[in-house]
Amino acid sequence: MSAAAIAGSFPTGFSWALGRDLRIAWRHPGETLLVIAFFVLVASLFPLGVGAEPQLLERVGPGVIWVCALLAAFLSLPGMFAGDYADGSLEQMALSPHPMPGWVAGKIAAHWMSTGLPLTLLSPLLGLQYGLKADTLAVMAFALFLGTPVLSLLGAACTALTLGARGGGMLLALLALPLFVPLLIFGAGAAEAQASGLSPAPHLSLLGAALIVAAMALPGAVCVAIRIALD
Amino acid sequence: MSAIEARDLACSRGLAPLFRHVAFGVASGEWLALRGANGSGKTTLLRCVAGLTRLDAGEVLWDGVATREAAGEFRARLLYSGHSAGVKDDLSAAQNLRDALALRAAPATEEALNDALAHVGLEKRRHLPARRLSAGQKRRIGLARLALDPASLWLLDEPLTALDDEGQRIFTGLLRRHLDRGGLALVATHHDVSPAPARELRLGS
Numbered sequence: 001m002s003a004a005a006i007a008g009s010f011p012t013g014f015s016w017a018l019g020r021d022l023r024i025a026w027r028h029p030g031e032t033l034l035v036i037a038f039f040v041l042v043a044s045l046f047p048l049g050v051g052a053e054p055q056l057l058e059r060v061g062p063g064v065i066w067v068c069a070l071l072a073a074f075l076s077l078p079g080m081f082a083g084d085y086a087d088g089s090l091e092q093m094a095l096s097p098h099p100m101p102g103w104v105a106g107k108i109a110a111h112w113m114s115t116g117l118p119l120t121l122l123s124p125l126l127g128l129q130y131g132l133k134a135d136t137l138a139v140m141a142f143a144l145f146l147g148t149p150v151l152s153l154l155g156a157a158c159t160a161l162t163l164g165a166r167g168g169g170m171l172l173a174l175l176a177l178p179l180f181v182p183l184l185i186f187g188a189g190a191a192e193a194q195a196s197g198l199s200p201a202p203h204l205s206l207l208g209a210a211l212i213v214a215a216m217a218l219p220g221a222v223c224v225a226i227r228i229a230l231d
Numbered sequence: 232m233s234a235i236e237a238r239d240l241a242c243s244r245g246l247a248p249l250f251r252h253v254a255f256g257v258a259s260g261e262w263l264a265l266r267g268a269n270g271s272g273k274t275t276l277l278r279c280v281a282g283l284t285r286l287d288a289g290e291v292l293w294d295g296v297a298t299r300e301a302a303g304e305f306r307a308r309l310l311y312s313g314h315s316a317g318v319k320d321d322l323s324a325a326q327n328l329r330d331a332l333a334l335r336a337a338p339a340t341e342e343a344l345n346d347a348l349a350h351v352g353l354e355k356r357r358h359l360p361a362r363r364l365s366a367g368q369k370r371r372i373g374l375a376r377l378a379l380d381p382a383s384l385w386l387l388d389e390p391l392t393a394l395d396d397e398g399q400r401i402f403t404g405l406l407r408r409h410l411d412r413g414g415l416a417l418v419a420t421h422h423d424v425s426p427a428p429a430r431e432l433r434l435g436s
Contacts, residue, residue, distance in 0.1 A: 007307060008336050020330050027360075028321040088315030095281055096334045097307035103334075230283050 013098030017106025018113075025114040031079055032114045039072035039119055043126040054131050061130030062140050062191030063184075068126075069119045069144060070151065070180050076115045077155040077176065078169055080107065081226070085163050091230055100223040108156045108219065116148030132195070139200045140191040146207040147187045153214040154179050160225035183210065233294055233308070233383050234258045235280075235415060240289035242272065242279050249275055250434055253289070261429035262385075262406065262416035271435030273419035274314065277386045280417060281311045293384075307336070310382035312390060316369045320362035324353050324372050327361055331376050339379045347375040351401055366393040374398065377405050385409060385416040391424075 025032055046064045047057055084090040093103050123144050124137040132140070158176040162168040190203035240253040249272040257263045265273045278284040280291050282302060291298045298305040318327050325344060332339050339347070348357045351371040353364075361369060370393050377385065385406075391399050399422070406416060407426055418424070 008303060012336060016330075016333055023326070024319060024321050086315070087319065088313055088317035089319060091283055091311070091313060092317045092331065092334065094283060095306050095309060095311050097303055097336050098334075099303065231285055 008097030008099065008102075010099055010102035013096065013100075013102030014106040014109070016098070017093070017103035018110045021107055021110030022113060025110065031076060032118065035072045035076045035115050036118050036122065038075055039068050039122065040126065042071065043068040044129060047129050057130040058132060058195065061127060061132050062136070062195070063188040064130070065123055065126055065140065066144070066147075066184050066188040069123065069148065070177075070184060072119055073115055073148060073151040073155065074173070074176060074180075076111070077159045077172060080111050080156055080159050081163055082159070082168070085229065090226065094226065094230055100226070101219045104156070104222045104226070105219045108152050108222070111156065112149050112152040116144075116152055120144040120148055132191070136191050136195045139194040139204075143187045143190040143200070143204060143207055146204065146211055147183045150183055150207070150210050150214045151180060153218040157218050157221045157225065160222045160229065163226070163229035183207070186210070233413070233415060235384060235417075236292045236295075237280065238289050238292070240276070240279060240291070241287040242275055242284065243287055244275065248287075251288075253432070253434070255430065255432050257415045257417065257429070259413040259415060260410050262410060262418055262426075264424070264428035264431045265417060265419040265434065266421075266431055267434035273434055274388050276434065277311070277388050277417060277419055278313075281309060281386050282306070283311075308383045309386065310335070310377070310380050310384070311386045311388075312373055312377075313388045314392075316373050318361045318369045318372055321360060323358045323360055324348060324364065324368075324375075325357040327372055328375050328379070332379055335380055335382070337379070337381050343379060344375075347378045350378060351375045352397070367395055367398060370394050371398060371401075374401055374405060377402075377409070383414050385414065385418070387416060387418045387420075389420060390418060391420060391422050 043065055050056060050060065081090060094100065120141055124141050127137045127140055155176055158172055158179065161175065162171045165171055186203045186206045190200040190207070193203060194200045234256065236256040238254055241251040242249050253276065255263055265276060267273050275284055279286050282298060293305050293308065317331065322330070325348060328344055328348065345354065348354050351374045353368065353371055353375065356364060356368065390402055394402065403425055406424065409416065410426065
């Protein structure tokens with residue numbers, strides 16, 4: 001056979017999946033815009049609902065924004081693998097010469113860049129509605145910057161587990177939302193600590209540790225779940 | 232020269248055994264036709280050979296090496312085309328093809344890409360999003376992929392579905408060229424395809 005030797009590698013698979021998913025998100029921006037609109041709307045409804053008392057708003061602000069970011073990120077999870085699973089792209093990726101963790105990590109990175117990153121960038125603007133101070137806003141945005149990739153990683157594992165299952169959406173909520181709880185506690189805790197004059201460093205360190213552990217462990221788990229779904 | 236050999240394959244879906252003691256060998260320049268009634272396990276057999284579905288027993292050898300041991304190298308030699316075309320509706324035919332080839336670490340030049348799309352009759356529609364193409368036209372993107380991918384082994388599941396007479400002629404032309412170059416193919420099909428298969432494997436009997 002005269003075919004040139006073709007070899008796959010982790011970085012090629014990663015950049016292939018990242019580029020492709022970002023291109024699809026760019027061509028079809030509805031989903032990303034929906035997630036952002038949901039985040040902005042829900043976070044803006046709270047001040048209207050709980051009343052315009054400045055102290056109360058400042059107190060609940062970081063927590064509310066974290067919950068909104070969490071739900072918005074959750075909204076975008078089902079689309080992560082389900083479309084590729086339905087149209088046969090996922091099996092083509094599984095049969096590519098690239099090692100599976102490479103393109104899986106690329107897809108997760110693309111998901112974060114099209115949901116978690118815009119949410120993080122928007123969060124200081126929404127924080128202004130709650131009268132948060134500049135340093136609190138910065139800590140909150142940094143906590144989201146560390147926390148939203150973990151949401152994408154955890155969400156990827158959960159959505160890969162529900163591939164091909166009937167009623168996958170509800171199942172995904174039951175699986176994923178409880179796993180998001182520690183992130184919510186430490187994420188919102190960082191901004192609250194800053195607002196009350198304490199150091200946010202312990203919370204941020206824990207978020208960073210969670211990110212490292214999730215980035216090391218979860219792509220492998222996603223691969224196993226995808227293999228089971230394709231079997 | 233390459234060869235694929237399957238020994239004593241068995242697979243079951245749930246509790247029901249689908250096939251057992253399936254064995255075949257295909258050498259360079261040959262293609263094997265998988266025949267059998269609906270539900271007899273043709274698709275599952277192809278997925279087992281590709282490594283997507285786990286075998287209950289048996290092994291598949293590529294050039295004498297078990298594919299389970301050298302999965303990455305085997306996948307680099309392998310082109311699988313299943314029921315679903317693997318086409319992204321939001322991207323154009325040309326972009327779909329470009330992505331598919333880049334995924335296989337076999338990028339093609341723009342010129343080769345355009346030639347292949349022209350060969351399968353999509354030159355005027357190459358910039359349309361795939362959602363505006365018919366089922367047969369989406370299949371033709373797959374044909375263009377067959378024309379450009381350097382894989383030695385084709386695993387094709389009903390490649391003629393949704394293709395018109397001209398599309399079928401294009402397919403047989405591509406298959407003949409692939410075999411002439413020393414390629415191999417396993418094709419599950421209900422159609423009579425020329426060149427005639429070197430062997431037939433009948434499942435479910």
